[in-house]
Structures are given as structure tokens and as C-alpha cells.
Amino acid sequence: MTKGQILGWCETAKKFYCDECAGFTGGEYVAGTINSLIDLVGGGLGNTFGLGSAAGTFSQDPTLENAPGAFLDAVSIAGLAAAPMASGTTHTLTTEEGTVVRTGRTLFPALRELQHGYTYSDLDFNLDQTGMSYCEMRGREKVISDHYQPILDKINAISPTNPMRQTYLNAASRLGGVGQ
Amino acid sequence: MNERRRKPKNYKEGDWFLVPLDRTGEFAVGRIARANRGLLIAYVFGPSVSAPPAAEDLAAIRAENVVDVMKVADVGIRNLEWPLLGGLPGWENERAYWPVPAFGHIDLMDPERGVIRQLKENLLDYEEKECDRETALSIPEDGLRGHLSAERRISRYFPEPGVVLSAEEARRARAARALEKWVARWEEMGY
Numbered sequence: 324m325t326k327g328q329i330l331g332w333c334e335t336a337k338k339f340y341c342d343e344c345a346g347f348t349g350g351e352y353v354a355g356t357i358n359s360l361i362d363l364v365g366g367g368l369g370n371t372f373g374l375g376s377a378a379g380t381f382s383q384d385p386t387l388e389n390a391p392g393a394f395l396d397a398v399s400i401a402g403l404a405a406a407p408m409a410s411g412t413t414h415t416l417t418t419e420e421g422t423v424v425r426t427g428r429t430l431f432p433a434l435r436e437l438q439h440g441y442t443y444s445d446l447d448f449n450l451d452q453t454g455m456s457y458c459e460m461r462g463r464e465k466v467i468s469d470h471y472q473p474i475l476d477k478i479n480a481i482s483p484t485n486p487m488r489q490t491y492l493n494a495a496s497r498l499g500g501v502g503q
Numbered sequence: 504m505n506e507r508r509r510k511p512k513n514y515k516e517g518d519w520f521l522v523p524l525d526r527t528g529e530f531a532v533g534r535i536a537r538a539n540r541g542l543l544i545a546y547v548f549g550p551s552v553s554a555p556p557a558a559e560d561l562a563a564i565r566a567e568n569v570v571d572v573m574k575v576a577d578v579g580i581r582n583l584e585w586p587l588l589g590g591l592p593g594w595e596n597e598r599a600y601w602p603v604p605a606f607g608h609i610d611l612m613d614p615e616r617g618v619i620r621q622l623k624e625n626l627l628d629y630e631e632k633e634c635d636r637e638t639a640l641s642i643p644e645d646g647l648r649g650h651l652s653a654e655r656r657i658s659r660y661f662p663e664p665g666v667v668l669s670a671e672e673a674r675r676a677r678a679a680r681a682l683e684k685w686v687a688r689w690e691e692m693g694y
Contacts, residue, residue: 415611417646419655420681423611433627436647437541440576444649450620451611453631467611 341456343490411460413451413467416443416475425475426451428464452498458487462495510581514538517594519561521586522547522579524658529553530586531657532564536601538577542626542647544603547571547657549667555588562591566601570660570667572643574606574626579650607639608646620645 412432416425416439424446429435432450439448452463465480481488514520516538521530529551537544546569579585603622610616617639622629648656659673668676 419652420677437576440541440647440649441578444576444578445651445655446649447646447652448649449608449646470612 341458343456343458343494344487411455411457411463412453413455413460413463414439415449415451415467415471415473416446417449418446423467423471423473425473426464426468426471426480428460430460455498456494458491458494459498461487462491462493463498465492466495510583512577512581513583514577514580514587515590517590517597519588519590520545520580521552521555521588522654522657523585524551524661525654526658527551527661527664529661529664530555531570531661532556532561533585533657534564534601535580536566536572536598537603537624537626539626541577543575543577543580544622544626545573545575545653546601547573547660549661550665551661551667553664555586558591561588571657571670572604573648573653573656574622574646575648575653576650579654584650604643606645607634607642608644609636609639618645 411428411430412435413426413428414432414435415423415427417423427435432453436448436450439446451467452459455463461481468476468480481491485491514535516535518535520533520535522533523530530553531551532548534546534548535543536546546566548564548568549570580587603624603626605619605621607617607619610618615636617634617636618631619634619639619642620629620631659677660668660670662668662676
């Protein structure tokens with residue numbers, strides 16, 4: 324199994340990019356290894372979460388007490404501002420019997436785990452695949468969502484009209500596994 | 504912010520706690536082996552008890568006698584749904600004997616592929632390696648348990664007062680109950 328790598332943040336598309344989707348959206352890319360949430364916000368993620376100039380505050384003040392936004396609330400509470408992050412990760416929420424009732428993806432598995440621990444006390448949070456590129460992560464989420472049909476998944480993992488759809492699915496197919 | 508969700512932290516590593524068991528009305532005894540940012544590594548022990556054990560009984564419990572060990576959110580303890588008993592002196596010396604175990608899971612899309620995930624001491628970072636299915640099933644199950652989910656899982660080990668099932672026995676008992684339910688449903692449907 325060969326996994327890709329997230330190369331950075333596309334400021335124009337407001338999306339992460341990997342070697343497969345680099346250049347697809349064009350525009351300004353912020354390249355470089357992403358080591359922490361601080362790096363990400365410095366690279367433009369703050370705007371994605373509607374934080375605007377709060378991103379600057381974030382970089383300088385890891386306690387984030389004055390930063391708005393539910394996302395940064397969670398980061399602050401979890402105390403994860405400087406925690407290292409993994410690359411693309413997919414996860415599931417399962418019942419005690421092991422039934423997959425929700426799937427998801429994140430670049431912040433530790434943070435997502437903490438959020439779910441508080442939100443879904445009667446479910447188990449399970450990391451699925453880790454260390455994926457952005458495209459692999461999107462495709463993998465689609466694959467497991469289609470396979471398990473989780474009842475709590477409200478939206479399509481990849482929109483049928485998404486022009487990157489096939490790229491994501493192709494990336495996931497390289498990860499292997501039943502149903503590929 | 505978010506005071507509604509987060510009660511103040513009221514525990515520390517090495518503390519003992521009780522987990523209410525829905526089947527018997529008793530409690531399982533647990534110990535916090537590691538704690539970081541709301542995540543706990545909890546060792547759970549039997550037999551079930553109807554009242555908090557004495558300090559000397561707790562001191563006699565060894566990690567090797569664990570019924571199950573799991574990563575669980577701290578909500579149950581913070582919200583006082585899981586009674587907290589507190590710690591005993593000497594945890595610093597004991598800590599090394601209560602390790603963070605390797606957890607295993609089966610790949611969602613490839614049932615023959617197992618993964619072993621070894622958490623680091625901070626419970627946030629980990630190392631992974633692939634293994635076969637049997638190996639992954641033979642070690643504690645990976646994943647973060649919500650506290651209600653953990654309660655139900657732990658209850659499986661204690662079907663009645665004084666009885667403690669092994670993980671394998673609990674799995675079999677659960678499978679048998681599931682089969683009974685399906686048979687009853689099929690009979691209702693006239694098969």
C-alpha cells in the first residue's frame with residue numbers, strides 16, 4: 324500500500340492539495356509540510372473556518388481565548404494548538420455491536436477524536452486509515468460510506484458533480500481493500 | 504466557552520473509579536492508567552462489587568488481572584456518572600506496571616488485514632503496523648469508547664453477580680444472544 328502526502332494548502336480553492344490535485348484548481352499554493360494546527364492557520368485555514376484576521380491571533384496566542392469560531396473553541400479546549408497532526412485520516416463511528424453508523428474524514432484525528440468523545444457518548448470512534456493524501460482521504464471516505472451506508476451520514480461523501488470525483492476514487496483504489 | 508459540555512477535571516492518573524453495570528446493578532472497578540486531554544486508558548477489573556472496595560482490596564489489584572483495557576472519553580468521570588474513588592499512595596512507582604497496551608483493529612474494507620496501533624504516552628500520537636487478522640483480534644480493541652458505549656461493553660463481562668466472563672466468552676455470549684434474536688425474528692416471520 325502506497326500512501327500519498329498532503330503537500331500544502333491552495334489559497335485560491337481553499338483546499339488542501341496533494342500531488343494528484345496540485346495544479347487542478349490553479350491559483351496560489353502554500354507549499355510545505357504541515358506540522359501543526361498553527362502552521363495550517365498561518366497557511367490560510369483560518370479563513371476557511373470564517374475566522375478572518377483571527378488567524379493572526381491564533382498564531383501568536385495558542386490559548387486562543389479571544390479567537391472566535393467553534394473550531395478554534397474546540398482546539399483551545401482540547402489544548403491541541405501546538406499538537407502535531409497527521410495527514411489525511413478517515414474514521415467511523417460504530418455502535419457497541421460494531422455497526423458503522425457514521426463515517427468521516429479529518430486532518431486532525433486527535434481533535435476529531437476528542438470532539439466525538441464528547442458528542443457521541445454512546446458510540447465508539449475508530450480511526451480507519453491514516454497517513455493518506457487529500458485525494459486518497461476523500462476517496463476512501465466515499466468507499467467506506469458506500470460500503471456501509473451509515474444511517475447518520477447525511478450528505479454524499481463526494482458530490483456527483485464534483486469534477487475531482489474520479490480523481491478521488493482513483494486515489495482510493497490504490498489503497499486496496501475489498502470493494503475497490 | 505463550552506462550560507455546558509466540560510465539567511472541571513476531577514481525576515488524575517492512578518485514580519480508581521467504578522463503572523455502573525446495567526445488567527446487575529453493581530459496579531465494575533476501574534483504574535485510570537493514563538490521562539491526557541480528556542482521553543483515558545482505563546483498566547477494568549472484576550468481580551463486580553455492590554459497594555466501593557476497601558483501600559487494601561484496591562491495593563491488591565494487579566494490572567495482569569485486567570478484564571478489559573480500553574481508551575475511553577472522561578465524560579463519565581467528569582459528570583460523576585462513574586463514581587470516582589481517588590488514588591492510593593505510590594502510583595509513581597507503580598506506573599510502569601500499568602502500560603499503554605497496543606490496540607488492534609481489522610481493516611474496514613479488507614477483513615483479512617489487521618492493524619496494530621501502539622499509542623504513545625500522550626495518547627494522541629501512535630505508531631501503526633500491519634498484522635494478520637488473528638493477531639489484531641487477540642489484543643485489546645482499538646478505538647475511543649464513548650462512556651455510555653464503554654458501560655455497555657463492560658457490562659458484557661459481568662452477566663450476573665459474581666460471574667466474570669473473558670473477552671472471548673463475552674464475545675461468544677453476545678453472538679449467541681444476537682443469534683437468538685434473529686431466530687425469534689425469523690420464527691415470527693414464519694420461516
